Amino acid sequence: MQLFYSTNTTENQLILEEEEHRHVLVLRKNVGDLLEVTDGKGSHHKVTILEVKKQQTVCQIDSTNIEPQKQGRYIHLLIAPTKQIDRIEWMFEKLVEMGAINEITFIKTKYTERSNLNISRFQKIAISAIKQSLQFYLPKINQLIDFKTALNEVGKSVTNLIGHCYTGIEKEPLDKIQLSELESVNVWIGPEGDFSEEEVQVAIKLNMKTIDLGKERLRTETAGLKSVMVLKSIV
């Protein structure tokens, strides 16, 4: 099965553009061929190609089902982007392919080495990953924002877990954290140089729980990967 992506629909028609259109050309699909298409919001369209134009493929929508969303807790990863951006892109691709992540926010902390980020690349990675893995829901992807702005916006809701490497500040092993079965979680992962001690203290004052990801000293993207995967499997 091949899955295509489009949000460009009218009542009866659906348009495939840019990469999706090129994908049609590469696969030598033509008028009358049947395709399956998602909008990344749960829709599963079955369509028939009406016309393959130069820049777009026009399809007729034959049927639309809403696929059920994957069960499990809602996990929002807030993470400092790595200097080598491909490291965090890989992590994100894998988490999306596994259907393990619901939302990601990139945070600018004291020691974050990037002040800008091309969010559209992450959007493309997510679309490619859900097509690859035959999923129908895209995770939410948020812009790079200041750590303190992020704290104010989401730090007061749901359960917040923050990873750090300071031996002087208490922390609980991630796999020992008590969470109810479908409890939503925000998990915060710092940059290569860790959160600053002050940042961790501010988080603690907001009642965020500090977590220990194990004995190994993990890179940022490995910490992001591990924390989300462990949280996805904890009941």
Added chain:
Amino acid sequence: MQLFYSTNTTENQLILEEEEHRHVLVLRKNVGDLLEVTDGKGSHHKVTILEVKKQQTVCQIDSTNIEPQKQGRYIHLLIAPTKQIDRIEWMFEKLVEMGAINEITFIKTKYTERSNLNISRFQKIAISAIKQSLQFYLPKINQLIDFKTALNEVGKSVTNLIGHCYTGIEKEPLDKIQLSELESVNVWIGPEGDFSEEEVQVAIKLNMKTIDLGKERLRTETAGLKSVMVLKSIV
């Protein structure tokens, strides 16, 4: 803390060569400086630099501790290498950084798209990953071998789990598999085109258990990553 790697030791001396020697130069370490070095087999040497030569750094061993090995089941991943080798390299780097994998074997199956593999690159990735994450044990890395040879060599020992995508062949969700606490596991992951149906049937005849990695259609490296991480956390 910086960790170096060397297996070149005599009773009192230790030599750092090639990348490890270059690392000494980059960090501008000099005679009299103290370093920490592992051999990837549990040794944790504390050494003093005696001489920085053109091609190597000679050190005096001040003390050697044997670090305890990480507890948990022994996990041996047998996996078909991907055509784009960086994908499987990245998976391997992450699994080593997390201390999640004990042994890896690359297998040549009916649909494997590679007939050769540069094992020394994987050795380098493993060394770099244990240094980065401050671990003292390297995983065992085996050459690319035929699936059937691998079956004969390890398929009859311990518990063997094999992933496949055939809907007509029964399989059990990976997280429901019953394993005792420290039970060793061989987990088998096929190439982009999956194991052949015949390969799966041969495995079943050898009493290997077939596993289901979830609803998502996973790439080879994502399946390897997920299966090892889930097995590491199952009691």
